[in-house]
Amino acid sequence: MDAAEFRRRGKEMVDHVADYLEKIEERPVYPDVEPGYLRSLIPTEAPVEPDSYEDIMKDVERVIMPGITHWHSPNFFAYFPAASSYPAMLADMLCAAIGCIGFSWAASPACTELETVMLDWLGKMLQLPECFLAGTHGHGGGVIQGTASEATLVSLLAARCKAIRRVQSLDPKKSEAEILSKLVAYTSEQAHSSVERAALIGAVMMKKVPTDNLYAVRGEMLKKILEEDKAAGLIPFYFCATLGTTPSCAFDHIADLGPLCNQENMWMHIDAAYAGSAFICPEFRPLLNGVEYADSFNFNPHKWMLINFDCSAMWVKKRTDIIGAFKMEPLYLKHENQESGLVTDYRHWQIPLGRRFRSLKMWFVFRMYGLQGLQAHIRKQVGLAKEFESLVRADKRFEICAPVVMGLVCFRLKGTNELNQSLLKKITKSREIHLVPCQLSGSFVLRLAICSRSTESRHIQQAWQHITQLAFELLQEHHH
Amino acid sequence: MDAAEFRRRGKEMVDHVADYLEKIEERPVYPDVEPGYLRSLIPTEAPVEPDSYEDIMKDVERVIMPGITHWHSPNFFAYFPAASSYPAMLADMLCAAIGCIGFSWAASPACTELETVMLDWLGKMLQLPECFLAGTHGHGGGVIQGTASEATLVSLLAARCKAIRRVQSLDPKKSEAEILSKLVAYTSEQAHSSVERAALIGAVMMKKVPTDNLYAVRGEMLKKILEEDKAAGLIPFYFCATLGTTPSCAFDHIADLGPLCNQENMWMHIDAAYAGSAFICPEFRPLLNGVEYADSFNFNPHKWMLINFDCSAMWVKKRTDIIGAFKMEPLYLKHENQESGLVTDYRHWQIPLGRRFRSLKMWFVFRMYGLQGLQAHIRKQVGLAKEFESLVRADKRFEICAPVVMGLVCFRLKGTNELNQSLLKKITKSREIHLVPCQLSGSFVLRLAICSRSTESRHIQQAWQHITQLAFELLQEHHH
Ligand SMILES: Cc1ncc(COP(=O)(O)O)c(C=O)c1O
Ligand SMILES: Cc1ncc(COP(=O)(O)O)c(C=O)c1O
Numbered sequence: 036m037d038a039a040e041f042r043r044r045g046k047e048m049v050d051h052v053a054d055y056l057e058k059i060e061e062r063p064v065y066p067d068v069e070p071g072y073l074r075s076l077i078p079t080e081a082p083v084e085p086d087s088y089e090d091i092m093k094d095v096e097r098v099i100m101p102g103i104t105h106w107h108s109p110n111f112f113a114y115f116p117a118a119s120s121y122p123a124m125l126a127d128m129l130c131a132a133i134g135c136i137g138f139s140w141a142a143s144p145a146c147t148e149l150e151t152v153m154l155d156w157l158g159k160m161l162q163l164p165e166c167f168l169a170g171t172h173g174h175g176g177g178v179i180q181g182t183a184s185e186a187t188l189v190s191l192l193a194a195r196c197k198a199i200r201r202v203q204s205l206d207p208k209k210s211e212a213e214i215l216s217k218l219v220a221y222t223s224e225q226a227h228s229s230v231e232r233a234a235l236i237g238a239v240m241m242k243k244v245p246t247d248n249l250y251a252v253r254g255e256m257l258k259k260i261l262e263e264d265k266a267a268g269l270i271p272f273y274f275c276a277t278l279g280t281t282p283s284c285a286f287d288h289i290a291d292l293g294p295l296c297n298q299e300n301m302w303m304h305i306d307a308a309y310a311g312s313a314f315i316c317p318e319f320r321p322l323l324n325g326v327e328y329a330d331s332f333n334f335n336p337h338k339w340m341l342i343n344f345d346c347s348a349m350w351v352k353k354r355t356d357i358i359g360a361f362k363m364e365p366l367y368l369k370h371e372n373q374e375s376g377l378v379t380d381y382r383h384w385q386i387p388l389g390r391r392f393r394s395l396k397m398w399f400v401f402r403m404y405g406l407q408g409l410q411a412h413i414r415k416q417v418g419l420a421k422e423f424e425s426l427v428r429a430d431k432r433f434e435i436c437a438p439v440v441m442g443l444v445c446f447r448l449k450g451t452n453e454l455n456q457s458l459l460k461k462i463t464k465s466r467e468i469h470l471v472p473c474q475l476s477g478s479f480v481l482r483l484a485i486c487s488r489s490t491e492s493r494h495i496q497q498a499w500q501h502i503t504q505l506a507f508e509l510l511q512e513h514h515h
Numbered sequence: 516m517d518a519a520e521f522r523r524r525g526k527e528m529v530d531h532v533a534d535y536l537e538k539i540e541e542r543p544v545y546p547d548v549e550p551g552y553l554r555s556l557i558p559t560e561a562p563v564e565p566d567s568y569e570d571i572m573k574d575v576e577r578v579i580m581p582g583i584t585h586w587h588s589p590n591f592f593a594y595f596p597a598a599s600s601y602p603a604m605l606a607d608m609l610c611a612a613i614g615c616i617g618f619s620w621a622a623s624p625a626c627t628e629l630e631t632v633m634l635d636w637l638g639k640m641l642q643l644p645e646c647f648l649a650g651t652h653g654h655g656g657g658v659i660q661g662t663a664s665e666a667t668l669v670s671l672l673a674a675r676c677k678a679i680r681r682v683q684s685l686d687p688k689k690s691e692a693e694i695l696s697k698l699v700a701y702t703s704e705q706a707h708s709s710v711e712r713a714a715l716i717g718a719v720m721m722k723k724v725p726t727d728n729l730y731a732v733r734g735e736m737l738k739k740i741l742e743e744d745k746a747a748g749l750i751p752f753y754f755c756a757t758l759g760t761t762p763s764c765a766f767d768h769i770a771d772l773g774p775l776c777n778q779e780n781m782w783m784h785i786d787a788a789y790a791g792s793a794f795i796c797p798e799f800r801p802l803l804n805g806v807e808y809a810d811s812f813n814f815n816p817h818k819w820m821l822i823n824f825d826c827s828a829m830w831v832k833k834r835t836d837i838i839g840a841f842k843m844e845p846l847y848l849k850h851e852n853q854e855s856g857l858v859t860d861y862r863h864w865q866i867p868l869g870r871r872f873r874s875l876k877m878w879f880v881f882r883m884y885g886l887q888g889l890q891a892h893i894r895k896q897v898g899l900a901k902e903f904e905s906l907v908r909a910d911k912r913f914e915i916c917a918p919v920v921m922g923l924v925c926f927r928l929k930g931t932n933e934l935n936q937s938l939l940k941k942i943t944k945s946r947e948i949h950l951v952p953c954q955l956s957g958s959f960v961l962r963l964a965i966c967s968r969s970t971e972s973r974h975i976q977q978a979w980q981h982i983t984q985l986a987f988e989l990l991q992e993h994h995h
Contacts, residue, residue: 036600036601036602036883037601038533038536038537038601039533040601041529041532041533041601041604041605042529042530042533044601044605045526045529045532045533045601045604045605045608046525046526046529048529048605048608048609049521049522049525049526049528049529049608050522051609051612052521052525052608052609052611052612053518053519053521053522053525055612055613056518056612057518066623066624066625068624070620070624070858071628072624072628073624073625073628073629073632074628074631074632074650077632079635079636079639079650080636080639081636081637081639081640081881081882081885081886082881082882082885082886083885083886083887084885084887085882085883085884085885085887085888086882086883086885088883090882091878091879091882091883095609098625098629099613099625099629099875100625101625102623102624102625102626102628103613103615103623103624103625103626104615104621104622104623104624105613105615106613106614106615106616106623107612107613107614114616114622117614117615117616117869119611119612119614120516121516121517121518121520121521121524121525122516123611124521124525124608124611124612125521125524125525125528127607127608127611128525128528128529128532128604128607128608129528129531129532129575131532131599131603131604131607131823132531132532132535132536132587132599132604133535133579133583133585133586133587134586134587134597134599134823134824135583135584135585135586135597136586136594136597136824140550141584142584142594143546143582143583143584143586144546144548144550144552144553144582144583144584145546145548145553145578145579145580145581145582145583146582146583148551148552148553148554148582149553149578149579151554152553152554152557155559156559156560156561157561159559159560159561160561170554170559181661181867181869182867182868182869183868184866184867184868184869185866185867188866192716195718210696212692212693212695212696213692215692215695215696215718216690216692216695227868228868229868232841235840235841236672236716236717236866237716237718238675238695238717238718337869343611343614344614344616344869344871345867345869345871360715361712361715370951378550386664386665386668386716386866387661387662387664387665387825388662388663388664388707388708388709389597389661389662389664389817389824389825391824391825395579398571399571401561401562402561402562402565402566402570402571403516403565403566403568403571404565405561405562405563405564405565405566406561406562406563407563407564407565408565
């Protein structure tokens with residue numbers, strides 16, 4: 036395919052994309068396929084000679100679409116949102132064309148520099164303390180990670196490195212292995228599974244801190260465990276707080292937890308994967324108070340800020356903490372400017388070496404929406420969640436299971452877990468809407484998250500009507 | 516921006532992309548900017564109200580382009596190639612529109628299933644042993660990782676988990692910490708820095724194995740170190756072989772190393788990040804002989820197989836080895852089919868949770884090029900490297916520093932390292948071509964890698980003329 040054919044096919048693809056998104060509501064949100072459905076639909080080997088483009092596009096409809104869970108359908112309410120917007124898609128087309136791999140400043144200065152400035156822009160939108168910004172001649176700065184999981188892992192590894200050095204500086208006879216075996220990381224029992232996974236990867240112990248009746252960790256709960264663990268000779272070194280937990284969007288009390296972590300020489304990382312986007316609205320910003328105590332902070336613009344996956348924004352107070360944990364300098368990656376102190380080589384900030392020019396997406400989205408447009412998006416989706424909440428609250432057969440703060444509603448039929456499991460099965464099977472469950476205090480709970488940019492009030496009303504209809508049928512069956 | 520405006524802007528962007536790539540040769544391949552150039556060119560904060568799209572596109576030329584290292588210029592010969600092709604870009608547009616996050620089968624069955632089948636297609640193109648394929652009812656299978664660095668890390672973590680379990684099954688009294696402190700991983704002293712980094716992350720010791728005069732590790736070299744380490748009470752558990760090292764594209768002797776690793780219960784991972792693509796050509800396939808002894812194998816189609824970043828293909832012989840090292844099952848990620856044994860939940864195979872629909876790119880590229888087209892691409896680029904090699908060999912002032920097997924030529928001026936450093940400085944400063952150095956046996960060596968899809972014989976001839984011209988000037992200066 037040459038440039039001329041790309042001009043033709045590219046324009047067709049633009050229309051194809053616009054058509055798909057404009058008519059997405061007509062497709063069942065959840066696919067009706069059995070595991071293994073795809074293999075038999077295509078050849079067992081790649082073709083030796085080229086296939087025609089027309090055949091490939093026909094196969095997109097024949098082979099791919101039947102197996103798609105349509106995350107951008109207005110009837111998709113599962114997990115958390117995956118961000119998507121036209122400006123982000125345009126930027127990604129440009130990113131693909133430039134196709135630079137920005138592991139170092141020299142590998143494409145614009146790629147590194149736009150990222151640093153975009154993270155400053157975003158940090159200011161969130162009113163992050165200046166110490167997290169790069170343009171203030173301080174020690175902090177931001178970076179785009181692929182996912183929140185990676186940001187958590189990077190923060191844990193930086194903390195591990197710092198803790199080992201600190202303990203060794205106090206007691207040079209202690210071996211690294213000995214220290215490692217005594218290090219303990221902490222997180223909420225409601226934290227995302229990626230946090231526990233980070234500890235597994237980093238070969239450190241991790242303990243789960245119990246939460247209060249709103250599923251949030253409070254200072255005193257962490258304090259109690261720390262005292263016990265220190266008395267037992269362990270070395271607490273890391274706490275990952277969650278702002279907006281995955282099951283119920285609960286908020287750990289970072290304003291209490293932060294000072295405690297600082298006092299105990301523990302790294303505090305904040306995982307606000309979903310909720311972080313909302314902090315650009317003044318009415319939600321108080322939930323971020325206490326971030327000044329954190330060593331690192333992360334959230335996913337690729338969840339709720341209209342920037343297509345992957346784009347996870349992370350800030351650290353001290354760049355050297357992260358860089359120090361990873362730095363490797365083979366000659367083929369060295370360049371003239373790197374010792375000047377002026378440049379950032381992002382490969383030292385992340386797990387992978389290679390990286391795309393992802394800040395282009397941020398730049399396009401921030402400029403095409405403006406801060407006001409982004410705030411409007413958040414507020415609209417929170418409004419829809421509140422609308423759904425009122426519908427649930429008005430129906431005596433149902434209960435709301437956690438405060439509705441942002442775009443997530445946790446609810447259930449009053450009754451057994453089995454009953455609610457049956458309800459969810461019916462919902463999933465009907466394929467009109469899609470949602471997933473969570474567990475709260477031993478209860479099986481349904482999670483409805485406002486996800487798609489195209490979800491409107493009528494979809495909320497329809498979803499509720501559908502749910503109550505299925506619930507009605509279910510309760511009838513149970514009666515007989 | 517609504518769908519109608521996206522149709523318009525998207526088509527403009529398609530033309531913009533085609534224009535950029537068609538005229539890329541007119542731009543200096545390496546940018547002439549100082550560190551920090553970009554910050555002063557744009558506002559310090561995001562706009563509150565939307566900017567116009569025209570302004571953004573003007574800024575792409577004003578702000579971004581001056582700071583781009585043009586990886587797809589035919590005059591770019593640095594690092595290793597970053598793959599790019601029009602079919603891959605089309606597929607990525609579709610991927611962005613679908614915008615599913617494929618962490619589990621249920622999150623979008625097509626995303627998972629196409630990936631499994633594409634890795635089978637690709638595995639067959641490479642003539643991988645059947646045990647690595649998923650469609651053979653064996654225990655193996657493939658996965659797309661973001662980068663080779665992540666594939667290496669995943670393999671090391673799986674090996675670490677397996678080793679700890681094995682040692683504990685023999686001696687249940689040994690603590691995990693104790694075992695961890697005795698585990699040793701090995702790799703070539705020529706291995707990529709990401710391998711050492713994986714050991715750092717995984718908190719295990721790593722030793723560098725010396726290489727022969729062609730920069731390759733041989734069985735006897737590893738064997739010697741293993742004997743010493745075992746005698747010292749250490750537990751060798753992992754060896755990462757490289758096929759196509761970053762400095763000089765050397766090939767470790769896996770056919771000797773493999774049986775040794777198997778015998779010693781060590782996991783053998785093969786990192787063929789760059790060279791792997793060439794194994795689809797029968798004439799290069801013998802270099803992969805011995806892969807049957809490996810536990811995992813990885814290479815980057817995003818380097819040399821026309822599939823845009825990110826797309827790193829990894830296969831394992833035993834899926835359960837990888838999954839076992841990471842599995843976490845919170846309720847919000849569970850789904851009905853997962854216990855059926857029929858589905859793959861790729862989140863257990865990787866470091867991040869979220870993942871894009873990257874197999875679409877593979878599908879489009881494999882079908883639009885066909886195996887023959889892909890082979891032709893490899894052969895053309897190897898041919899260009901050989902052409903450059905002959906030019907170097909014909910000039911008595913220069914020497915070739917390592918065998919030219921694929922698309923990389925390592926060469927230098929006969930003389931001091933300083934002389935060669937000066938030559939590279941002149942090359943970098945002139946901005947007509949771009950390449951990076953490496954170190955071989957203490958010598959400062961220039962690396963010329965055939966990178967861009969648009970590099971032709973005339974670019975090779977021009978590059979050589981340019982290099983010899985600068986060398987001539989340099990040698991004149993040295994004479995005076
Ligand atoms: C609180 C929280 N943390 C982390 C993650 C993981 O996100 P990612 O896929 O970016 O790793 C999620 C995903 O839903 C989340 O809700
Ligand atoms: C041999 C080898 N391994 C690993 C890598 C790292 O690749 P990635 O950016 O995919 O992690 C490279 C990059 O050049 C390489 O040459």
